[in-house]
Every structure is written in structure tokens, then in C-alpha cells.
Amino acid sequence: xxxxxxxxxxxxxxxxxxxxxxxxxxxxxxxxxxxxxxxxxxxxxxxxxxxxxxxxxxxxxxxxxxxxxxxxxxxxxxxxxxxxxxxxxxxxxxxxxxxxxxxxxxxxxxxxxxxxxxxxxxxxxxxxxxxxxxxxxxxxxxxxxxxxxxxxxxxxxxxxxxxxxxxxxxxxxxxxxxxxxxxxxxxxxxxxxxxxxxxxxxxxxxxxxxxxxxxxxxxxxxxxxxxxxxxxxxxxxxxxxxxxxxxxxxxxxxxxxxxxxxxxxxxxxxxxxxxxxxxxxxxxxxxxxxxxxxxxxxxxxxxxxxxxxxxxxxxxxxxxxxxxxxxxxxxxxxxxxxxxxxxxxxxxxx
Amino acid sequence: xxxxxxxxxxxxxxxxxxxxxxxxxxxxxxxxxxxxxxxxxxxxxxxxxxxxxxxxxxxxxxxxxxxxxxxxxxxxxxxxxxxxxxxxxxxxxxxxxxxxxxxxxxxxxxxxxxxxxxxxxxxxxxxxxxxxxxxxxxxxxxxxxxxxxxxxxxxxxxxxxxxxxxxxxxxxxxxxxxxxxxxxxxxxxxxxxxxxxxxxxxxxxxxxxxxxxxxxxxxxxxxxxxxxxxxxxxxxxxxxxxxxxxxxxxxxxxxxxxxxxxxxxxxxxxxxxxxxxxxxxxxxxxxxxxxxxxxxxxxxxxxxxxxxxxxxxxxxxxxxxxxxxxxxxxxxxxxxxxxxxxxxxxxxxxxxxxxxxxxxxxxxxxxxxxxxxxxxxxxxxxxxxxxxxxxxxx
Numbered sequence: 001x002x003x004x005x006x007x008x009x010x011x012x013x014x015x016x017x018x019x020x021x022x023x024x025x026x027x028x029x030x031x032x033x034x035x036x037x038x039x040x041x042x043x044x045x046x047x048x049x050x051x052x053x054x055x056x057x058x059x060x061x062x063x064x065x066x067x068x069x070x071x072x073x074x075x076x077x078x079x080x081x082x083x084x085x086x087x088x089x090x091x092x093x094x095x096x097x098x099x100x101x102x103x104x105x106x107x108x109x110x111x112x113x114x115x116x117x118x119x120x121x122x123x124x125x126x127x128x129x130x131x132x133x134x135x136x137x138x139x140x141x142x143x144x145x146x147x148x149x150x151x152x153x154x155x156x157x158x159x160x161x162x163x164x165x166x167x168x169x170x171x172x173x174x175x176x177x178x179x180x181x182x183x184x185x186x187x188x189x190x191x192x193x194x195x196x197x198x199x200x201x202x203x204x205x206x207x208x209x210x211x212x213x214x215x216x217x218x219x220x221x222x223x224x225x226x227x228x229x230x231x232x233x234x235x236x237x238x239x240x241x242x243x244x245x246x247x248x249x250x251x252x253x254x255x256x257x258x259x260x261x262x263x264x265x266x267x268x269x270x271x272x273x274x275x276x277x278x279x280x281x282x283x284x285x286x287x288x289x290x291x292x293x294x295x296x297x298x299x300x301x302x303x304x305x306x307x308x309x310x311x312x313x314x315x316x317x318x319x320x321x322x323x324x325x326x327x328x329x330x331x332x333x334x335x336x337x338x339x340x341x342x343x344x345x346x347x348x349x350x
Numbered sequence: 351x352x353x354x355x356x357x358x359x360x361x362x363x364x365x366x367x368x369x370x371x372x373x374x375x376x377x378x379x380x381x382x383x384x385x386x387x388x389x390x391x392x393x394x395x396x397x398x399x400x401x402x403x404x405x406x407x408x409x410x411x412x413x414x415x416x417x418x419x420x421x422x423x424x425x426x427x428x429x430x431x432x433x434x435x436x437x438x439x440x441x442x443x444x445x446x447x448x449x450x451x452x453x454x455x456x457x458x459x460x461x462x463x464x465x466x467x468x469x470x471x472x473x474x475x476x477x478x479x480x481x482x483x484x485x486x487x488x489x490x491x492x493x494x495x496x497x498x499x500x501x502x503x504x505x506x507x508x509x510x511x512x513x514x515x516x517x518x519x520x521x522x523x524x525x526x527x528x529x530x531x532x533x534x535x536x537x538x539x540x541x542x543x544x545x546x547x548x549x550x551x552x553x554x555x556x557x558x559x560x561x562x563x564x565x566x567x568x569x570x571x572x573x574x575x576x577x578x579x580x581x582x583x584x585x586x587x588x589x590x591x592x593x594x595x596x597x598x599x600x601x602x603x604x605x606x607x608x609x610x611x612x613x614x615x616x617x618x619x620x621x622x623x624x625x626x627x628x629x630x631x632x633x634x635x636x637x638x639x640x641x642x643x644x645x646x647x648x649x650x651x652x653x654x655x656x657x658x659x660x661x662x663x664x665x666x667x668x669x670x671x672x673x674x675x676x677x678x679x680x681x682x683x684x685x686x687x688x689x690x691x692x693x694x695x696x697x698x699x700x701x702x703x704x705x706x707x708x709x710x711x712x713x714x715x716x717x718x719x720x721x722x723x724x725x726x727x728x729x730x731x732x733x734x735x736x737x738x739x740x741x742x743x744x
Binding site: 046 | 405406441442443444446448449450453454455457458460461462474475478479482487498500501503504541542543544546547548571572
């Protein structure tokens with residue numbers, strides 16, 4: 001108990017050894033793939049898939065904050081990504097009319113991504129305020145409904161193309177940009193989880209009534225967690241829009257949320273590391289199956305069509321859930337993602 | 351102890367990354383050799399053509415027909431000895447009708463398989479996500495069925511084999527006004543789909559400019575199955591014709607519910623009506639209905655008849671418009687490669703611009719926006735059968 005108090009009172013410094021390791025690791029990761037692509041040793045397809053998987057890291061970790069760490073069940077996450085994507089794409093493509101090959105005022109793009117995140121956070125806040133008083137299944141249904149409301153609303157706004165979507169979005173989301181945003185998202189989420197806010201969220205997950213009794217303002221923290229999750233979903237959506245260069249409302253439907261939800265649960269509820277592993281792993285698995293089936297088709301006498309990709313993919317997901325019920329990582333974290341103060345905490349057995 | 355563990359984790363991570371890197375390098379350099387090698391060596395290698403269509407997901411039936419169209423065209427060319435004396439091979443990818451998946455698929459075909467050209471994708475949203483990748487890489491692309499005008503505006507490497515939404519809506523309005531002599535029309539459309547809203551918009555515009563009157567213009571949200579509210583409103587306004595430019599599952603239900611509400615006039619639609627399932631859903635209600643389409647399998651054109659016969663023998667079902675467009679798109683691309691005399695992207699692009707091709711979906715030439723200038727056919731539905739009515743030229 002003593003250990004816990006000290007952690008709560010002590011501020012986490014900006015740069016600790018593990019933060020440094022994480023930063024160095026990220027820089028090495030960036031440098032390797034950047035050089036490989038620059039010198040044409042790795043083809044652009046894999047670069048594209050790495051970019052997509054990193055965006056999924058942002059979407060998955062942010063959903064994990066809501067579903068995993070605060071124990072709420074939101075299934076409208078891509079609705080927030082839609083808000084972020086549409087806000088930033090509308091700004092860069094329609095309002096500022098930047099050229100579609102993606103050279104131009106870079107600061108405007110960064111501004112649009114952040115505004116996208118803020119817009120998503122604002123919508124998340126508005127939705128969270130009334131709905132987070134609900135629990136469990138009811139919350140799930142309401143978030144599902146709100147996710148759909150966002151999508152249908154965008155559908156009926158002529159200015160942003162309605163169901164036609166926005167084509168010709170400038171390609172600003174380079175590997176470097178995506179790596180930086182992913183790194184920042186993960187760091188911020190980690191810091192929140194190991195701060196007093198994170199503690200409050202965990203206590204709500206474990207027992208809402210008990211945490212209310214010891215003085216945790218449950219609604220405040222739930223709305224806060226929800227808003228932060230929505231903010232990063234918005235960032236992820238904005239980056240996706242500037243990578244794919246086209247968005248339409250159907251992209252952010254229920255199935256898209258399910259895809260992110262799968263990543264959260266495969267990775268492990270309440271584990272940032274799990275979300276990172278699952279987001280990258282599942283994206284690569286889904287794409288790797290394309291190549292795998294290509295090869296299989298060549299070596300086997302009978303025709304193996306790409307239709308089988310989704311079948312194998314689903315079987316693998318089911319198998320993972322059967323043998324790893326708590327997800328790949330359970331609620332464990334990579335050591336670099338745990339602040340050093342926590343070790344002390346663990347020693348005291350808190 | 352702790353430090354050693356972290357170190358071990360870091361090292362193993364690095365190893366994994368490095369290993370991954372080398373594997374990828376190995377892969378890409380191998381393929382680079384395959385394609386970038388000397389001319390004599392590549393002479394015997396097949397020309398790779400990328401094909402993209404949704405064979406799973408919500409548009410799976412469209413994807414299946416289109417893919418069969420690609421395959422049949424390719425087989426015919428190979429039977430004739432291939433293109434430029436080399437065999438052609440299709441590398442096919444599924445996009446699940448999802449733009450992100452489409453971007454992945456296009457990127458894979460271009461950067462990993464090093465295809466010479468791409469035929470695809472089916473839905474406009476997927477083509478819009480794939481087109482920038484093809485344009486950037488300088489790989490010519492032709493979409494068989496994406497009707498959104500924005501697709502070819504992505505760049506000069508992007509072509510299409512079908513007519514665009516404005517044209518189809520306009521043709522339907524002309525037909526309704528001139529041939530059916532209707533002066534009052536009601537429109538019912540899905541507001542959640544770009545195709546439906548596009549057709550509805552241009553039908554309204556043309557019909558009104560011809561002097562007709564749109565008495566009701568009703569949208570419904572995606573996934574609706576009960577259209578009574580909208581239909582009651584439309585039928586109360588007493589239209590001569592109802593225009594329903596939606597997909598066949600909705601159209602069947604709309605026709606059924608409209609007949610139940612007492613509407614006996616013609617219901618007119620677009621190429622989304624073209625599916626055998628329309629009769630299963632609509633039954634007798636789709637009698638006295640018309641739709642605009644890319645081709646009619648009852649056309650007297652010998653080229654069409656030969657295609658229909660061959661396709662039916664091969665796949666055990668009659669071709670729909672998507673199969674015909676997939677077939678034409680692939681043929682156009684292969685003809686362009688043959689005309690270009692090279693597998694160079696820029697040369698194929700120039701050959702495509704100047705192409706003059708007689709396909710099963712009409713005579714195809716490209717205008718300056720790389721859209722085909724071609725005709726539309728009107729098909730009437732009577733007693734569970736499609737009959738060819740007329741061809742309307744642009």
C-alpha cells in the first residue's frame with residue numbers, strides 16, 4: 001500500500017531509462033525500414049502494409065484504453081476515426097485544397113490531423129457524457145448506435161461528398177509521420193494508464209461500486225478515458241485518410257470496428273503490448289495470406305483462389321481465441337512499456 | 351539481472367527485424383531480377399496482368415462474374431498465342447469491396463508482383479483507393495465497372511470500360527420521356543450509396559430539362575427493407591413511372607411493395623437490376639419494368655452471341671453485364687499492350703488512349719477524360735425474362 005502512494009504522489013519524469021530505450025528502439029525500427037525502402041531493398045507494398053499496421057496500432061491501443069483498461073464496452077470506435085478522417089481530409093482537400101501528390105504546407109497537414117483528433121474527442125465527449133452512465137451491454141448498444149449515427153450523418157452531408165466520399169486526398173502520411181504519431185500515441189496512452197487517471201480507470205473496471213465508495217468520481221474518469229480514446233481514434237482515422245487518399249462513410253462501418261475489436265481481444269484486454277503485437281500481427285497475417293495463397297496455388301495441382309484468404313484468417317482467429325483465451329499477451333506488458341516506478345511497486349506487492 | 355533481460359529482449363527484437371528485413375530484401379531482389387533481367391531472358395516469361403475484384407464481402411456476386419470475365423478473355427488470348435508472343439497470366443486479388451483492402455491489393459500487385467497493367471476494381475470506392483497507387487507507379491489501370499466520374503480523374507493512367515453514372519441517369523430519363531411517354535416520375539433511391547444517389551440526381555436533372563415533372567424524390571437509408579413510407583408518398587403523388595436506381599435486392603422489394611400499394615405503371619432502374627436474383631425477390635412484381643444496362647445477352651450482334659454461348663458453356667450460367675464488362679476491360683488492356691508493342695507503362699497508356707475496340711458491351715473509344723464513348727441498352731422484364739428493347743446512343 002505504501003508503494004502505491006509513493007507512485008501516485010511522484011511525478012513521472014519526462015525521460016527515464018526505459019523511455020529512452022523505447023525511443024531508441026523506435027528510431028532503429030524507423031531507420032532500418034526507411035533505409036531499406038530508400039535504397040529499394042524492400043518493396044513499397046511492404047512499406048504500405050507497415051504503415052497500415054502502425055495506424056491500426058493507434059486505433060487498437062486507443063480502443064484498448066476504453067474496452068480494456070476502463071472495462072467499458074464500446075463498439076463505435078471507427079465512428080470516431082471517421083470524425084477524425086473527415087475533419088482532416090475536409091480541411092486539407094476541400095478547404096485548403098492542397099495538391100493530391102502531397103507536397104505542400106506540411107504544417108497544415110499536422111494541424112489538420114490534430115484538429116481531426118480534437119473533433120473526434122469532442123464528439124466522444126458529447127456521446128460519453130450521457131451514455132457512460134450505462135453499463136455493459138447497454139453501453140455497447142448505445143455506442144454501436146452512435147457509431148452508425150456518425151456514419152449516416154456524414155452520408156447526408158453533401159459538402160463532404162455524402163456517400164461518394166472524398167477522393168484525391170493528398171498523400172501526407174509518410175512512414176516517418178506515421179511512426180512519430182504511433183510512438184507519441186503509445187507513450188501518451190502508457191503515461192495515462194500508469195497515472196492516477198489510469199488507476200482510477202482500473203478500479204472502475206474491477207468494481208465500479210467499490211471505487212465510487214472510496215471516492216473515485218467514476219463518471220468523470222469514464223468520460224475522460226472515452227474522450228482520450230476517441231481523440232487517438234481520430235488521429236488514426238486522419239492518418240489513414242492521408243495514406244489511402246480516399247475515404248467514404250462505408251469504410252468506417254460496424255465491420256471496421258469489429259476488426260479493431262478483434263485486434264484488442266486477440267492481443268489481450270488491458271495490455272498495450274498485446275494491442276501493438278496484435279495490430280501488427282493481424283495486418284501482416286491478413287496480407288501474408290495473399291502471398292501464401294499465391295505460392296500454394298503455384299505448387300498445388302488444384303486451384304486455390306483468394307476467396308480462401310478470409311476463411312483461413314477466421315479459422316486462425318478462432319484457434320487463437322480457443323488456445324489463448326486471454327489473448328496473446330493476457331494483461332502482461334513488454335518491460336519497456338512499464339515505467340520503472342512500477343518495479344518498486346511490484347516489490348511492495350501492491 | 352533485470353538489465354540483462356531487457357537487453358535480451360532488445361537483441362531478439364533487433365534480430366527479428368533484421369531477419370524480416372533480409373527475407374523481404376531476398377524476395378524483392380528475386381522479383382526484380384525476374385522482371386528487370388535481360389530482354390532475351392524475359393521473352394519466354396508470361397506477361398503478368400493484375401486483376402482486382404471483390405470475391406468476398408458485400409459485392410461478392412459482382413466480383414465473381416467480373417473475375418470470370420477476366421479469365422475468359424485471358425484464355426482466349428493465350429489460345430491465340432498470347433500477347434507480343436508471350437503468354438499472359440492473371441494475378442488476381444480480392445478487395446472485399448473495402449477501400450483499405452483495395453489499396454493493399456493494388457500495392458501488392460504493383461510492387462510485389464510487378465504486374466504490367468491492372469484490370470479492376472469493381473466498386474468505385476475501391477477503384478478510387480487503388481487508382482492513386484497505379485498512377486504514382488505509372489501502371490495503366492482500367493476499371494471494368496466503376497461508374498463514379500471521379501475515378502478516371504485521378505490521372506492519365508486510369509481508364510474505364512463502362513459508362514458513368516451521369517450518362518446512365520440521363521439515358522434513363524430520355525427513355526422514360528421519349529419512349530414511355532411519361533411526364534410525371536417519382537424517384538426512390540438509397541441515400542447511403544454513391545451509385546444510387548448519382549443516378550437519381552442525373553435522372554432528375556435530365557427529366558426536368560426535357561419538360562417532365564419529378565413529383566416525388568424520396569431517399570431511404572442503407573439496409574432498409576420496408577419501403578412503404580416512401581412508396582406511399584410517391585404513389586400518392588400519382589407518377590406515371592417510378593425510377594428506382596438501386597441494387598437488385600432493394601429493387602425487388604420496392605417493386606413488390608409498390609405493386610401491393612396499387613401501382614401498376616412501369617418501374618425503371620439502372621444496371622444494378624441485372625441479377626437473376628431479382629426474379630427470386632421480386633416475382634411477378636417486376637413485370638412491366640425496364641432498366642438501362644451495358645449489354646443484353648439477347649442482342650443480335652454475332653460477337654455477343656459467341657461470347658454468351660462460350661461463357662455459358664464454360665461456367666454453366668449466362669453472363670451478366672459485369673462478366674461482359676470484365677471480359678471487355680481485359681480485352682481492351684491486352685489489345686492495348688499488343689498495339690503498344692511493349693510492356694512499358696507509358697506506351698500502353700498511349701495505346702489505350704487511341705484504342706478503337708468493338709466489344710460485347712459496344713464500340714469503345716475513349717474521350718479526353720478516358721471514359722468510353724459507348725451506347726446503353728434498355729432491357730424490359732416480362733415473366734421472369736429479360737428482353738432487349740432498344741439501344742440508346744449518347
